[in-house]
Amino acid sequence: EAAAVRAQGEAVRRLKQDKADPDEIAKEVAKLLEMKAQLGGDEGKPKFVLKTPKGTRDYGPKQMAIRERVFNAIISCFKRHGAEVIDTPVFELKETLTGKYGEDSKLIYDLKDQGGELLSLRYDLTVPFARYLAMNKITNIKRYHIAKVYRRDNPAMTRGRYREFYQCDFDIAGQFDPMIPDAECLKIVHEILSDLQLGDFVVKVNDRRILDGMFAVCGVPDSKFRTICSSVDKLDKVPWEEVRSEMVGEKGLSPEAADRIGEYVQLHGGLDLIEQLLQDPKLSQNKLAKEGLGDMKLLFEYLTLFGITGKISFDLSLARGLDYYTGVIFEAVLLQQENEHVEELVGVGSVAGGGRYDGLVGMFDPKGRKVPCVGVSIGIERIFSILEQRLEASEEKIRTTETQVLVASAQKKLLEERLKLISELWDAGIKAEMLYKKNPKLLNQLQYCEDTGIPLVAIVGEQELKDGVVKLRIVATREEVNIRRESLVEEIRTRTSQ
């Protein structure tokens, strides 16, 4: 193993001499350090590494406070739209996930075979949802599901990309009239992104049928639809020239077909573009494209009634990676702002996405019975990253508890009295804390309130006990008032209700 470390070190030196990509070097150095850590320190014995697994993180109280805010906004929206909630296990039978994710299947985490069933961690919430519907023979449900999913990807944690991350999914399953549920999903994205005040955004919309029709009229052979679709999917990250050379070079598409695609994928707009394409001599001859365009028109009419077309863009370059989509697809991206936060926002990219997948449930049903579905997934980790950075920059102090009052004492030997009072407050539903010391100094108790944002202090003292009162101190103003013990709960409630 020591030899392996040396070899790795050698590789790094060679990379440096060749003036290789600095990212490559950084990667090799990281590998080297990891190997060294595993080999142990100077003593030669293996050393324990105190860390979370690669691509994962702990959430401390401050991060959790932000997370709760975001979750609350999202859950409120889902509930506003009448969704029920379900939960499924974190792992599924391996075969449940098999054949659902195309090339991305290699990113699935498998559990070790310890006897019994072969299991994998869920890769998203959509496949478990489809399994749930088929297993319980549910043909009609509107549900949300907020849970962690797992991908053995190369994490880019500063940009909010992790191996363990939350997804917040809202889906509508059932046979309904066209585009009504689809329009609601877009309305939800619009509501959530507006509510979270992340800055300007646009929701790109396309349809798999329009894409397939487009490929057909451009002269892409049927067998190459999926792989050419994957190439198009890269257009949000790499320029057209690169995508084109991948299509022609690696995937063997004719240059003429690629150029025809190149013209279409530049197009984006609204109802006007839909009308224009419906008149397009080639596209309008293709059955799939025509169906897709017809539905897209209907969708935009509904979105007009919702008053949200200003932030929706019909975009022929949008392809989405996942195999299972069959109709409308969409993706919300934050727009770069020309202000102080510009650096942090670069590369944040997609914060929500989704689409229609009418065939997935049928893959699980023993008789292949289909349940049409459409859904949206909110990319919460990226939203966290933005809000976390924003909060750090702003120096806003965020409370991590909801404690209303600290039960304190000004003199010694009053632990018992503090315990009695705090117990009364807890039993009355007041959020109360005390220091876990027999004889804490008053100054330390007041300092604790300053540090944690507790607004009130209930001070017991010899004299107050005799008089049947408690001294209530308002931390912000340093004002102190004596309150009769039997009125204390009410007084605290009044003073801490907004």
Next chain:
Amino acid sequence: EAAAVRAQGEAVRRLKQDKADPDEIAKEVAKLLEMKAQLGGDEGKPKFVLKTPKGTRDYGPKQMAIRERVFNAIISCFKRHGAEVIDTPVFELKETLTGKYGEDSKLIYDLKDQGGELLSLRYDLTVPFARYLAMNKITNIKRYHIAKVYRRDNPAMTRGRYREFYQCDFDIAGQFDPMIPDAECLKIVHEILSDLQLGDFVVKVNDRRILDGMFAVCGVPDSKFRTICSSVDKLDKVPWEEVRSEMVGEKGLSPEAADRIGEYVQLHGGLDLIEQLLQDPKLSQNKLAKEGLGDMKLLFEYLTLFGITGKISFDLSLARGLDYYTGVIFEAVLLQQENEHVEELVGVGSVAGGGRYDGLVGMFDPKGRKVPCVGVSIGIERIFSILEQRLEASEEKIRTTETQVLVASAQKKLLEERLKLISELWDAGIKAEMLYKKNPKLLNQLQYCEDTGIPLVAIVGEQELKDGVVKLRIVATREEVNIRRESLVEEIRTRTSQ
């Protein structure tokens, strides 16, 4: 493989002839069926099994509604006591979990080695908490953590025992004056179990130091403390005679020592018992036992101030399985009720437990620095099982959404008007649904409200549109009133606020 199935079938027949344990037979039959399923149906091709992994379950909307109620009660209590919240990844480095759980380590789920680090699913929330404290050098925190943990145990799902289950943990870490945080943990158990109205309960309390002192004065050799402690831990499930014969037969303890233990472990009581044992000529000579008894006395004094000693029992037979406890330990059990629910409650057992673990954080700190901790874990799955069964028995109808109003129409061709109205309501924060049909029948719309418990229907019709009103129907009373469109939001709010 077919031969394996036959062999398994043979084993089942043999078991039956030998009049073996019916549980054994059931287990063998299950194995057989699983093998058969894997081999495939009559066609001979492997068949896909539509199920969740063994020992896991989905939570449908109804179960989630119960789960939310329970979580809310627990989280309110944790927040009332001023706890912050944290979250950690679902898996940890394998070595983080190594050497923390004694014999139970075999129940840990490992992930497959797919290159990179060796990972395991968390077994509880306590070890990740200790890792978090050591890693972030935190010496002082009061936090809760609600998350799923994983144990490759033999599930008994009807009794609420699963391989994937939630834990709700509250812990206080830091160097404080004795027994103040410990008393608060017991207060929390008392508050939560009272709040959830699960029926009568008792919280058994003991101390690892009292147990160890007791073993010493009974003549148990130091090397046998842990294994004899494991035997004592079984006393809540098996009678003393069996535990005794395990101690003497399997574990090689002298019969005299076992009998002396037998006398102690019968004892349970309150302050009086503590006083009695402090006078016990043998026990009072043992340093550990004396320390433990002194702290137990202090604990009971604090619990008296909290007014909860009525449900607390100092019980010398309580041992707790986990290796890491160092001081006070406790466990809450529901008491059998002599009423209709008696069958369901049998075997529910422990619903909360915890204790002091002063050495665990030090195991992770590179310099072995200790952070004293005490905490409680609420056994939520068993509580769910009880509430679920109770709800089923009661026929109480439980709502799974919070929808306030259904936007409906009485005539055809009003989809656009419904979309416009529902959009206005959503934007005003009203929880609203509509049927995803172009022209739904009014009867179906009203039926949907009956089925799902939506209390109001906002009906748009030609005449109402002309008059600038919406017809609001109260589902329960069938009353209908015309409301001016600009007052509709306010009217819905008023009618749906309790």
